[in-house]
Amino acid sequence: xxxxxxxxxxxxxxxxxxxxxxxxxxxxxxxxxxxxxxxxxxxxxxxxxxxxxxxxxxxxxxxxxxxxxxxxxxxxxxxxxxxxxxxxxxxxxxxxxxxxxxxxxxxxxxxxxxxxxxxxxxxxxxxxxxxxxxxxxxxxxxxxxxxxxxxxxxxxxxxxxxxxxxxxxxxxxxxxxxxxxxxxxxxxxxxxxxxxxxxxxxxxxxxxxxxxxxxxxxxxxxxxxxxxxxxxxxxxxxxxxxxxxxxxxxxxxxxxxxxxxxxxxxxxxxxxxxxxxxxxxxxxxxxxxxxxxxxxxxxxxxxxxxxxxxxxxxxxxxxxxxxxxxxxxxxxxxxxxxxxxxxxxxxxxxxxxxxxxxxxxxxxxxxxxxxxxxxxxxxxxxxxxxxxxxxxxxxxxxxxxxxxxxxxxxxxxxxxxxxxxxxxxxxxxxxxxxxxxxxxxxxxxxxxxxxxxxxxxxxxxxxxxxxxxxxxxxxxxxxxxxxxxxxxxxxxxxxxxxxxxxxxxxxxxxxxxxxxxxxxxxxxxxxxxxxxxxxxxxxxxxxxxxxxxxxxxxxxxxxxxxxxxxx
Amino acid sequence: xxxxxxxxxxxxxxxxxxxxxxxxxxxxxxxxxxxxxxxxxxxxxxxxxxxxxxxxxxxxxxxxxxxxxxxxxxxxxxxx
Numbered sequence: 001x002x003x004x005x006x007x008x009x010x011x012x013x014x015x016x017x018x019x020x021x022x023x024x025x026x027x028x029x030x031x032x033x034x035x036x037x038x039x040x041x042x043x044x045x046x047x048x049x050x051x052x053x054x055x056x057x058x059x060x061x062x063x064x065x066x067x068x069x070x071x072x073x074x075x076x077x078x079x080x081x082x083x084x085x086x087x088x089x090x091x092x093x094x095x096x097x098x099x100x101x102x103x104x105x106x107x108x109x110x111x112x113x114x115x116x117x118x119x120x121x122x123x124x125x126x127x128x129x130x131x132x133x134x135x136x137x138x139x140x141x142x143x144x145x146x147x148x149x150x151x152x153x154x155x156x157x158x159x160x161x162x163x164x165x166x167x168x169x170x171x172x173x174x175x176x177x178x179x180x181x182x183x184x185x186x187x188x189x190x191x192x193x194x195x196x197x198x199x200x201x202x203x204x205x206x207x208x209x210x211x212x213x214x215x216x217x218x219x220x221x222x223x224x225x226x227x228x229x230x231x232x233x234x235x236x237x238x239x240x241x242x243x244x245x246x247x248x249x250x251x252x253x254x255x256x257x258x259x260x261x262x263x264x265x266x267x268x269x270x271x272x273x274x275x276x277x278x279x280x281x282x283x284x285x286x287x288x289x290x291x292x293x294x295x296x297x298x299x300x301x302x303x304x305x306x307x308x309x310x311x312x313x314x315x316x317x318x319x320x321x322x323x324x325x326x327x328x329x330x331x332x333x334x335x336x337x338x339x340x341x342x343x344x345x346x347x348x349x350x351x352x353x354x355x356x357x358x359x360x361x362x363x364x365x366x367x368x369x370x371x372x373x374x375x376x377x378x379x380x381x382x383x384x385x386x387x388x389x390x391x392x393x394x395x396x397x398x399x400x401x402x403x404x405x406x407x408x409x410x411x412x413x414x415x416x417x418x419x420x421x422x423x424x425x426x427x428x429x430x431x432x433x434x435x436x437x438x439x440x441x442x443x444x445x446x447x448x449x450x451x452x453x454x455x456x457x458x459x460x461x462x463x464x465x466x467x468x469x470x471x472x473x474x475x476x477x478x479x480x481x482x483x484x485x486x487x488x489x490x491x492x493x494x495x496x497x498x499x500x501x502x503x504x505x506x507x508x509x510x511x512x513x514x515x516x517x518x519x520x521x522x523x524x525x526x527x528x529x530x531x532x533x534x535x536x537x538x539x540x541x542x543x544x545x546x547x548x549x550x551x552x553x554x555x556x557x558x559x560x561x562x563x564x565x566x567x
Numbered sequence: 568x569x570x571x572x573x574x575x576x577x578x579x580x581x582x583x584x585x586x587x588x589x590x591x592x593x594x595x596x597x598x599x600x601x602x603x604x605x606x607x608x609x610x611x612x613x614x615x616x617x618x619x620x621x622x623x624x625x626x627x628x629x630x631x632x633x634x635x636x637x638x639x640x641x642x643x644x645x646x647x
Contacts, residue, residue, distance in 0.1 A: 058600030087627050091602050119627065170604065195629075199622050200613045314631045318619040326633060327620065416633025417620050420601055423629075 001049040003042075003154065004077035006070065006099065008092055009056030010422050011085040012111045014038075015141035015431075017053035020151065024438045025053060027431065028304035029422050030331070032056065032349035037073055044154055052077070058091070060098045079105050079157045081150070086110040086138065087119050087423075089181055093173045096132065097164065105157035106134045109150050113138040115423070120184040128180045133160035142428050191424040198311050199421070208315055211308065219295040223374070226291035235287050240269050243278055259459050272378075273508040281455040284375070284504050285448045290440075292374040296338050297439045298432075305427035305435075309334070310419055317417050323403025324410065325350070326417040329359045336367035338439070340532040343367070344539055354412040358403065360536055361548040365555060366399035368499070368524040371447065375503035376520045383513045390567075391520045398525065398559055402551070446531070447498070454494055454501035461490060481557060482522060483564040484515055495523050496530055514567045518560050526556035568646050574621055574637040577611045583642035584608050590639050601630045603640065 005013045009031030018025055021040025026033060038053040057070035074080075082099055084092035099106060108128075116123065129136045135153040139146030164172045197203040243261055250257040252264055261269070262276030271283035303309060309331060317327030328349055336343035343363050347356045368376070380387040407414070461467045470493065471478070471486035478484050478492075487509055495502035506519050527549060528536060537545040571586055585607045588595050598604060602625040612622040618634040632640070 059596070061596060090626060091600070091628065094600065121627070170599070196612060199631075201616050201619075204613075310631070314615065314620050314622060317631075317633065318615060318617045327631070416635045417631055418597065418601070418633060418636060419631045421622065421629035421631055 001044075001047065001078045002076060003049050003051045003079045003081060004054055004073060005051065005081050005083055006054050006074070006095070007056060007083035007111075008058055008085060008088070008095060010420065011056065011083050011088075011092065012141050013056060013083045014053055016081070016083055016109060016111060016139065016147070016150075017051060019141050019144060019147045021051050024434065026435055026438060028301075028309075028435075029307040029425055029427075030304060030309045031420050031422070032328075032331070032346070033304070035069070035345055035348040037069060042151075044151065049154075057095065059095060060102075074102060074104075077104060079107075079154060081107055081109055081154070081157075083109045083111050086113050086116045086123060087121055089121075089123065089177055090173055093176060094169065097162075097169055097172060100132065100134070100160045100162050103159050105159050107150075107153055107157045108132065108134060108136045109141075109146070110136060110138045111141055113146065114140040114143070118189070122182045122184070124180045128176070131162070131176055131179065133162050134158050142431060191426070195307075195311070195421075195424050198308070199314055201315075204311070204315050208312060211303075215299050215303070218299050219292065222295035222298065223292040226294070227287060231287035231291060235271055235283055239282075240271075243269055246278075255463075258463075259456065262459075272504055275455060275458055275505075275508075277452055277455055280504065281452045284455075284500055285371075285451045288378050288504075289371045289374045289447070289500050290443065292377075293338070293370045293443050294436070294440060296370045297436045300334065300338060301432050301435045301439075302427055303334075305425065305432055307422045307424045310421050313417065313419060314421070321414060322407065323362065323400065324358045324407030324414045325355055325362075325403070326414055328417060328419060329355065332359050332363050333367055336363040337370060337373070339369050339371075339443075340364055340367065340528060341535050344532055344535040347539060351415050352412065354410055355414060357540055357544055357548065358406045358410065360540060361406070361551060362399055362403055364528045364532055364536060364548070365402065365525050365552050366395045368395065371498070371500040372503060372524060375500045379503060379507060380513070380516050380520060383516070387513050387517050390517050390563075391524075394517075394521050394559060394563065395524060398555060402555060447500075450498050450531075451501055454498040457497065458490065458494055458501065458505060461493065467493070477557070481564065482518055482560045484511070484519055485509055488515075488519055491519065491523060492526065496527055496533075499523060499529050514564075517567065518563045521563060522556050522560040525552060525559060527552055569643050570646055571641050571643050574611065574623070574632065574640045574642055575614070575634060577642060577644065579611055579613055581644060582608065582610045583644040585640060586643040587641040588639060589641065590636070594636065594639070598636070598640070602626060602628055603630060603632070609642065 005017055007013050014025045014027040014034050021042050023040035025038050034053060034055045040051045042049055042051055054070045054073050057067040060071050062068040062071050080099060082096050125136050125138060135156045137146055137150045137153055139150055198207045247261050260276050260278050262274035262279050265273055269279050271279055274280055313327035313330050316330050320327050320329050332343045332346045335346050344360050347359045350356050350359055467490040471489045474489050475486040478486055478489055491502040491505040494505055502523055585605050607625055610624040612624050614621045620631045620633050621637045623630050
């Protein structure tokens with residue numbers, strides 16, 4: 001048996017899904033968090049059932065790719081749980097009535113029920129059930145209230161006999177609402193006032209700057225703190241002596257020693273430069289990258305759950321139009337700073353192919369992921385803030401210039417933003433931590449193995465002198481255009497696998513600050529890592545992906561070459 | 568006196584009733600999904616500089632609408 005969760009965006013379908021199946025999915029407070037369907041299993045009265053979390057849709061006539069996915073899924077379900085926003089009955093019922101016509105057994109979960117109380121709404125569930133002819137259950141998925149009742153009523157799902165003229169749908173909805181809903185007057189809450197202030201240009205722009213500045217400060221504080229006080233001491237004081245002993249047992253030589261521990265530098269382990277699986281292979285992902293990834297996701301998750309992101313989208317809309325996008329494209333850009341893979345997926349919230357191409361390409365070229373940022377900060381930050389500001393400033397300029405070029409030369413227009421602005425919510429602490437944990441788990445599972453593979457391959461490349469060999473015939477470009485030593489080509493090869501390892505490979509080369517800056521910019525831009533590449537190819541299609549990749553290579557050479565001339 | 572103006576011409580804080588949407592069927596349907604349709608009472612909450620999007624309150628929902636679309640939504644307002 002297949003159960004579909006269908007409803008408007010941002011009504012909490014993913015939270016309900018998580019409650020029903022125990023499968024961890026990312027839930028946020030903005031429309032379009034779920035862009036692909038997720039499957040999970042549950043038991044109803046001893047029988048197994050498959051539950052599918054369908055991306056949100058406002059209507060069964062899709063207007064974006066995420067909505068298209070939703071409509072296609074519909075014919076596969078045996079039972080539909082229509083999750084609706086109890087504080088937004090009218091809009092929700094629009095989809096509900098369309099679903100009723102599909103003649104699938106259905107029930108309705110009135111989610112966000114707790115919010116109806118302090119928004120002065122009261123809904124007569126009995127009457128609604130009577131009118132619609134399907135079971136209706138009030139739920140508050142985030143705290144788990146009502147979920148048990150929902151599960152009990154799944155077997156009671158019915159095909160409704162409700163009939164109406166298609167052209168009269170809104171009239172019908174109005175009639176239903178008159179019968180079941182009562183609204184009492186209430187005062188504006190503090191959160192609502194804050195909500196208004198954060199979208200007024202006069203107060204909104206300073207608030208946005210303040211928020212982004214705070215975000216930056218918090219990430220640095222947590223990231224640096226964890227590295228300096230937790231992870232580095234653990235590695236230096238506990239792990240290093242152990243590894244040195246192991247090295248002594250192996251007489252500090254042999255191929256196994258090289259692969260596991262790597263080169264000893266002045267008889268000591270250098271966790272960045274040694275390049276062994278047990279040294280660099282563990283140190284880079286855990287002690288250099290993870291603290292920043294954790295810090296970033298903690299802050300991002302807070303922003304997501306608060307409901308601020310759609311407001312930021314409104315504020316930056318005008319700027320985004322200059323690069324052929326609209327305000328919502330801020331979401332893939334923000335997600336990209338965490339990891340480019342989910343960011344590439346999230347471009348589905350954009351309506352047209354052109355926008356998806358522009359947003360995915362700009363994101364992949366100019367937005368470095370947290371793993372790479374952490375490594376750049378670790379490597380270049382030693383020389384002071386100037387190098388870092390040149391790197392990130394250059395990437396920002398690239399983003400703007402390329403975006404303007406795309407907007408001018410790519411056919412088509414950028415549609416206007418049209419988005420629901422959800423109410424501000426104080427993030428539910430447990431939910432927030434869970435989300436951070438899902439993302440950290442994902443990082444540990446997806447990233448750490450690849451870092452190890454990367455470090456292993458680096459050793460193979462050095463052992464077989466492949467880097468030297470490739471370096472010889474790429475040196476015209478690498479040395480002449482970019483001003484880097486020919487060994488830097490090794491980083492470009494590994495960058496396809498993992499960009500953090502690639503940045504780490506620059507460490508032993510003894511580069512000057514100027515070379516570090518150029519190498520960091522080129523490594524960010526020249527090509528996406530393999531995980532991003534496959535995701536983008538799936539999203540854009542292979543031909544557009546190749547176009548996008550061509551743009552990346554050319555613009556990376558141009559930006560690197562220019563920096564080499566200017567600096 | 569009742570006057571018909573576009574969303575972009577409304578003042579911030581002003582309320583009115585949507586009278587007409589000057590767009591094709593596709594646009595009308597799209598706007599409908601978030602409750603922007605003729606007959607609805609709305610309040611303009613804010614607008615951004617340089618022809619940026621406009622924020623509306625419709626019932627219990629807030630909706631952000633790009634300038635280009637907002638220009639095509641006509642609203643009846645009451646002026647004393």
